[in-house]
Amino acid sequence: xxxxxxxxxxxxxxxxxxxxxxxxxxxxxxxxxxxxxxxxxxxxxxxxxxxxxxxxxxxxxxxxxxxxxxxxxxxxxxxxxxxxxxxxxxxxxxxxxxxxxxxxxxxxxxxxxxxxxxxxxxxxxxxxxxxxxxxxxxxxxxxxxxxxxxxxxxxxxxxxxxxxxxxxxxxxxxxxxxxxxxxxxxxxxxxxxxxxxxxxxxxxxxxxxxxxxxxxxxxxxxxxxxxxxxxxxxxxxxxxxxxxxxxxxxxxxxxxxxxxxxxxxxxx
Numbered sequence: 001x002x003x004x005x006x007x008x009x010x011x012x013x014x015x016x017x018x019x020x021x022x023x024x025x026x027x028x029x030x031x032x033x034x035x036x037x038x039x040x041x042x043x044x045x046x047x048x049x050x051x052x053x054x055x056x057x058x059x060x061x062x063x064x065x066x067x068x069x070x071x072x073x074x075x076x077x078x079x080x081x082x083x084x085x086x087x088x089x090x091x092x093x094x095x096x097x098x099x100x101x102x103x104x105x106x107x108x109x110x111x112x113x114x115x116x117x118x119x120x121x122x123x124x125x126x127x128x129x130x131x132x133x134x135x136x137x138x139x140x141x142x143x144x145x146x147x148x149x150x151x152x153x154x155x156x157x158x159x160x161x162x163x164x165x166x167x168x169x170x171x172x173x174x175x176x177x178x179x180x181x182x183x184x185x186x187x188x189x190x191x192x193x194x195x196x197x198x199x200x201x202x203x204x205x206x207x208x209x210x211x212x213x214x215x216x217x218x219x220x221x222x223x224x225x226x227x228x229x230x231x232x233x234x235x236x237x238x239x240x241x242x243x244x245x246x247x248x249x250x251x252x253x254x255x256x257x258x259x260x261x262x263x264x265x266x267x268x
Contacts (some may be wrong), residue, residue: 004170005042010260013085017078032061044248048234069124070249079252084165086259090140092169094263097137100204100221101178103187105132105158106231107149114242118148129239131230131251134160136178139222140262141255144230146248153186153202158195180204182219 021031040060044051051063060066073079090096110127111116120128128149134142143163145156161181166174181196182204193203231237233254241247 005046006035006039009264010257011188013260014038014078014082017081018073018160019076032065034069034142036060037066038067041070041253045233045235045253047096048240048249050240055172071246074245074249074252080165081247082256083252083259084167086140086256086263087140087167088167089166089168090259090262091167092258093263095138096140096167098175098178100137100180100182100219100236101142101161101164102137102139102184102220103132103134103153103157103181103212104220104223104227105153105156105186106227107131108231108237108239110149112240112242115244116146116148117239118150120149123149131227131236132156132160133223133224133227134164134181135223138220138262139226139229141226141230141258144251145253146251147245150220153183154189154192157181157189157192158189159197161196161201177201179204184199184220226258230254233257 015034018034021034022105036059040054040058040063043049043052043058044063044066051067054060054063054066056062069154087096107120107122107128109120109123110129113127117127117129119125129147130147130151132143132145132147132153134144136142142165143160145159145163148158161177164176164178166176168174177199178201180202185206186209187205188208189205194207196203230251233250235250236254237248239247241250
C-alpha cells in the first residue's frame with residue numbers, strides 16, 4: 001500500500017501552526033480543509049505537475065486554492081516555524097553537529113523568469129536561479145537562500161551564516177553559530193574569513209590557485225547529498241514559479257520535510 005502524502009506525524013506538527021480559516025462573510029461553499037489543501041501542495045512539490053493539473057479525485061480542491069494557501073502560509077511564516085521546531089527536536093537528541101557547517105550551491109533553470117533570476121553561466125546564459133545551502137556536519141539543512149544564477153557563491157556566505165535560525169531544544173539560549181564553516185574555493189575571500197572570525201567561527205576555506213587536493217571533499221559530501229535531497233522534489237529541479245516567494249515556500253517546505261526524514265531515521 002502506498003504511503004500517504006501527508007502522514008499523521010507531519011500533520012500533528014503543522015496543524016497548530018496554520019492560521020484558522022475565517023467563515024465566508026456572505027455564506028457560499030465551505031472552505032477546502034487545510035489538510036486537504038496541504039496534501040495538494042505536497043503532491044505538486046513531489047511530482048512537479050502544474051497547479052491546474054492537480055487531480056480533482058484527490059479531494060484537494062482546485063490548484064489555485066492550494067496555491068493561495070501556500071502563498072498565505074508562507075507569508076505567515078508557517079514553514080519557517082516548522083523548520084525551527086524540527087531543528088529543536090534534532091538538537092535535543094544531540095543529532096545536530098555544531099562542530100562544523102558546510103556551504104555549497106546548485107543552479108537551476110527558471111522557465112518563467114521573474115525576481116531572483118539571471119543569466120545562468122553554465123546554461124548558455126538562459127534565465128536561471130541558484131540554491132545556496134548551509135548544512136550542519138551531518139547534512140541537516142540549516143539555511144537555503146534563493147538568488148539569481150549569476151550571483152557569486154561567496155557573496156551569500158555571510159547571509160547563510162546570519163540566517164541560521166535560533167535552534168532551541170536544550171537549556172540556555174538558542175544556538176545560532178557553528179564552530180567552523182567549510183566550503184570550496186568558490187568561497188575564497190579574506191574579508192569573509194575575517195568576518196567569520198569576528199563571530200567566533202573558524203573558516204576552513206582553501207585558497208585559489210593552489211595544487212588540487214584540499215582534503216575537504218571528505219567533509220563536503222554531506223552538503224552535496226543535501227542538495228540532491230532538495231532536488232529530489234521535482235518542483236525544485238526547475239523553477240516554474242515567476243514569483244520568488246512561491247518558489248521559496250516550496251524550498252522552506254522541502255527543508256522541513258528533509259529534517260523530518262532525518263529525525264525519523266535518527267531518532268527511531
